[in-house]
Amino acid sequence: MREALQLLKEQFVEMVNEDQRIAFFYAQNSERIVSITVGSHGDEVGGFAALGEFLRECVVAGYFQRRWPRTSFLVGLGNLEAALQNRRYVERDLDRSFGTPSTQFLEERIAKIYEKWFAWTQWNLDVHQTVLPSRSPFFIGPAAARVRSMAMQIHPEIPVIGFPAGGFSVDGTPLDDWILYQGNVSVSVEMGQKGFHEEQIRFGKNLMFRFLDEAVRGFSQTLSQSPRILEKKAVVRKTPGLVLHPGFENLQSIRKGEVLGISQGGDSLLAPESGFVLFPKYGELAACSSELCQIVGPVDAMPAVYRSSAIFSEALS
Numbered sequence: 001m002r003e004a005l006q007l008l009k010e011q012f013v014e015m016v017n018e019d020q021r022i023a024f025f026y027a028q029n030s031e032r033i034v035s036i037t038v039g040s041h042g043d044e045v046g047g048f049a050a051l052g053e054f055l056r057e058c059v060v061a062g063y064f065q066r067r068w069p070r071t072s073f074l075v076g077l078g079n080l081e082a083a084l085q086n087r088r089y090v091e092r093d094l095d096r097s098f099g100t101p102s103t104q105f106l107e108e109r110i111a112k113i114y115e116k117w118f119a120w121t122q123w124n125l126d127v128h129q130t131v132l133p134s135r136s137p138f139f140i141g142p143a144a145a146r147v148r149s150m151a152m153q154i155h156p157e158i159p160v161i162g163f164p165a166g167g168f169s170v171d172g173t174p175l176d177d178w179i180l181y182q183g184n185v186s187v188s189v190e191m192g193q194k195g196f197h198e199e200q201i202r203f204g205k206n207l208m209f210r211f212l213d214e215a216v217r218g219f220s221q222t223l224s225q226s227p228r229i230l231e232k233k234a235v236v237r238k239t240p241g242l243v244l245h246p247g248f249e250n251l252q253s254i255r256k257g258e259v260l261g262i263s264q265g266g267d268s269l270l271a272p273e274s275g276f277v278l279f280p281k282y283g284e285l286a287a288c289s290s291e292l293c294q295i296v297g298p299v300d301a302m303p304a305v306y307r308s309s310a311i312f313s314e315a316l317s
Contacts, residue, residue: 021110022117023075027064034215035074035121036208037114037175040095040128042082044194047127050204051075057205068216074121076114081106088131088285095126096172099181118179123150123219124186125211126175127204129194132280134250137203141176141187142168143231146219151187153214153221155207159228159251161278161296167232170290185219190250230296233273236260238281238292242269248280248293261292273297 036054038047058064064071079094091105098111118124136158139151143162151160165181168174179186189207191200236244241264254260254271261269275297281289 021077021080022113023077024117025064025073025075027070027072029070030072031070032123032215032218033072033074033121034212035076035118035124036211037076037078037118037124037126039076039078039080039083040126040175041088041093041194042079042084042090043086043088044127044129045083045086045196046129046191046194046200046204048077048083049196049201050127050191050208053201053205054208063212068212071212071216074117076118079107079110093171095174096169098173098175098178100172114175115178118175119182119184121179121186122184123211123215124175124179124184125154125208126186126188127208128188128190129192129200130190130250130279131194131285132249132282133193134190136251137189137191137200138251139187139189140168142180144180144185145222146185147176147180147187148229149222150185150214150219151189153219154187154210157228159230161230161232162299163232229299230276231299232278232294233275233297234271234295236269236272236292236295238286238290239263241265242292243286244269244280244282244292246282248277250278250280251276253277254295271295 036051038051061067064073079089082089082094089107092107094107094110097105097107098115100108100111103109103112138159138161139155140161140163141147141151142165144165148160148162165177166173168177174188176186176188189204191204242261244261245259248260253276254274256271256274258271259268260271263269273295275295278294278296279291280293281291286292
C-alpha cells in the first residue's frame with residue numbers, strides 16, 4: 001500500500017503526511033474533499049488490504065484524473081501501533097476517543113491528529129470488520145437522514161443501522177459522530193469477521209469505488225426508506241457474573257424473551273426485544289465494555305410494506 005500511496009502522490013499537487021497515518025492528496029482546482037479511513041481498530045486488517053487494492057487499481061488506471069476529477073482525497077490509516085501488535089487498541093479504543101479534551105492515552109492523541117484533518121472532509125467512509133462472524137456486511141452510523149441516504153447510495157442492498165447521535169456507545173464518541181458534529185457526513189461499513197478474507201477485500205475495494213463515484217455526483221439523491229434500514233432497539237448491559245451464551249453472530253435473529261445468557265446465580269438473561277443481535281461480546285472484549293450486545297430492528301416509523309419485508313420475517317414473524 002505504501003508503494004501505491006507514493007505513486008498516487010505523483011499524480012497530485014502535494015501530499016501532506018503526518019505521523020505516518022494521514023495522507024492528503026490535493027487535486028488542482030479541487031471542488032471537494034472525500035476520505036476513507038481504515039484501521040481504527042488495529043486487528044481489523046481487512047480494511048488495510050482493501051484500501052491497498054483500491055489505491056493500486058486507481059494508480060494503474062489513473063482514475064483520480066479521469067474518473068474523479070477535481071477531487072482531493074484524504075486517507076487515514078488509524079491505529080498503526082495496535083495493528084503492529086495485532087490488537088484492537090493499545091490503551092483505549094480509538095473509535096471511542098473523539099471529541100474529548102484528554103490526551104492521556106495513545107488513542108486520544110491519535111484522535112487529536114484525526115480531528116485536525118477530518119474536520120475538512122465532506123464525506124467519509126470508515127471501514128471496519130467485526131470481531132465475530134456477521135450474517136451480512138452492514139453500514140452503521142448516526143441515524144441522520146443524510147447519513148442513511150449516503151449509505152443507501154453507496155450500496156442499496158446491504159442493511160443500514162442507525163443510532164441516535166451520541167448514542168452509539170456509552171464508552172465514548174466514534175469518528176462518524178464526531179464528523180457529523182462538524183456538519184459533514186461519515187458512515188462505517190462492517191465487512192465481516194476480522195482477518196484477511198479474499199471476498200471481503202474484494203467487497204471493500206468495490207465499495208470504495210462506489211463511494212468515490214457517488215461522492216463526485218455529490219450524493220445527489222435523497223433516499224430515506226428501505227426494507228434494510230434498522231435502528232437500535234435495546235442495549236444488553238453488562239452486570240457482574242452475567243455472560244452471553246456462546247455462538248452469537250452479528251445480525252443473527254432473535255425473539256423477545258429468548259434466552260441470551262446466564263448469570264453466575266443461574267438466572268437467565270432474556271432478550272428484551274425481537275430483532276437482530278449486534279456486536280456480541282465475550283472474554284476480554286466483554287470485560288472492558290459496559291455492554292454485552294445490542295439489539296437492532298426495523299425502524300418503527302417505517303411503512304408497513306417495508307417493516308414486513310422478507311429481510312425481517314425470520315425475526316419478526
